[in-house]
Amino acid sequence: MQRIANLIVLKDNQVLLLKKPRRNWYVAPGGKMEAGESIYNSAIREFKEETNTTPANPHLKGVYTMVTRDEQQVESEWMLFTFVSYDLEGIPFEITKEGILEWHPVEDLAHLPMAEGDRTNLQFAVSGKGVQYGTFVYTTDFELIKEDIQVSYEGEEH
Amino acid sequence: MQRIANLIVLKDNQVLLLKKPRRNWYVAPGGKMEAGESIYNSAIREFKEETNTTPANPHLKGVYTMVTRDEQQVESEWMLFTFVSYDLEGIPFEITKEGILEWHPVEDLAHLPMAEGDRTNLQFAVSGKGVQYGTFVYTTDFELIKEDIQVSYEGEEH
Numbered sequence: 001m002q003r004i005a006n007l008i009v010l011k012d013n014q015v016l017l018l019k020k021p022r023r024n025w026y027v028a029p030g031g032k033m034e035a036g037e038s039i040y041n042s043a044i045r046e047f048k049e050e051t052n053t054t055p056a057n058p059h060l061k062g063v064y065t066m067v068t069r070d071e072q073q074v075e076s077e078w079m080l081f082t083f084v085s086y087d088l089e090g091i092p093f094e095i096t097k098e099g100i101l102e103w104h105p106v107e108d109l110a111h112l113p114m115a116e117g118d119r120t121n122l123q124f125a126v127s128g129k130g131v132q133y134g135t136f137v138y139t140t141d142f143e144l145i146k147e148d149i150q151v152s153y154e155g156e157e158h
Numbered sequence: 159m160q161r162i163a164n165l166i167v168l169k170d171n172q173v174l175l176l177k178k179p180r181r182n183w184y185v186a187p188g189g190k191m192e193a194g195e196s197i198y199n200s201a202i203r204e205f206k207e208e209t210n211t212t213p214a215n216p217h218l219k220g221v222y223t224m225v226t227r228d229e230q231q232v233e234s235e236w237m238l239f240t241f242v243s244y245d246l247e248g249i250p251f252e253i254t255k256e257g258i259l260e261w262h263p264v265e266d267l268a269h270l271p272m273a274e275g276d277r278t279n280l281q282f283a284v285s286g287k288g289v290q291y292g293t294f295v296y297t298t299d300f301e302l303i304k305e306d307i308q309v310s311y312e313g314e315e316h
Contacts, residue, residue, distance in 0.1 A: 001159035003237070033223075036232070036235065037293065038223050038293050038306065039223070039291055040308040059288075060310065063196075063218065063221065063239070065197070067193075067194050074194070079161070131217070133196045133197055133198035133218070134198075135194055135196050150196060150199065153215075153217060154217060154288070155217075
């Protein structure tokens with residue numbers, strides 16, 4: 001099963017996003033975990049590779065079960081781990097083999113073109129409290145069919 | 159790839175643990191995620207099935223990459239998601255097909271027989287702040303060869 005870790009940096013009210021060439025959809029920098037890697041190390045490594053910068057103190061904000069479905073048939077299932085950082089070290093690439101890196105005002109997450117599940121995840125990562133969990137079901141063409149979300153908070157004893 | 163979710167309840171300074179018959183090792187109640195399930199729903203479902211009780215407000219405390227190695231060969235790799243709750247509803251089973259459920263003072267986590275990685279995870283879950291990540295490498299006989307741990311905290315901007 002594929003495991004993907006990604007990371008969104010929010011700094012000076014701007015977020016660093018990668019515009020992918022295929023649909024011009026925006027994503028947070030990230031990619032596939034390697035064998036034996038922790039999700040934390042994976043998110044940092046992928047972010048460095050894609051941006052040429054080092055994120056400061058990443059923190060996990062979401063763990064998602066991602067499903068694509070072709071008619072009634074499940075086509076694939078994978079896990080997505082989303083981190084946030086509030087600073088980075090270095091100057092980000094502008095153009096990479098993965099796409100174009102752009103800073104956008106955090107409010108733009110509401111309307112920039114992206115997978116609808118990513119919008120839910122990234123908006124939570126930069127503004128939600130606690131950790132978000134959920135399942136996103138997509139068509140193979142990445143139209144969101146269903147989302148089911150849960151949230152929890154540190155130290156909630158009641 | 160296997161995904162396991164488990165959950166430790168800490169209530170009145172006691173933790174609810176399952177003593178497994180094979181080695182008399184203690185674990186936190188949990189088990190395999192189902193297809194399309196979120197880690198949160200999975201932890202609750204597994205805890206209910208194994209204990210007959212409902213955990214209150216579970217919160218994610220750890221995400222681990224687990225590896226077993228036979229000599230130099232990786233035998234298997236899976237993900238472990240560990241949650242904590244501070245209360246539960248219902249009366250736990252005492253004996254189940256999985257083992258014996260017992261309450262123990264939380265301090266006993268330091269010396270009860272268990273996999274050494276589980277000791278690290280469960281002690282963090284009940285007393286650590288933030289979220290813990292890491293990789294545990296075991297022999298196929300569950301002797302810990304290597305652990306590599308990271309921790310992060312909510313809202314750490316510097």
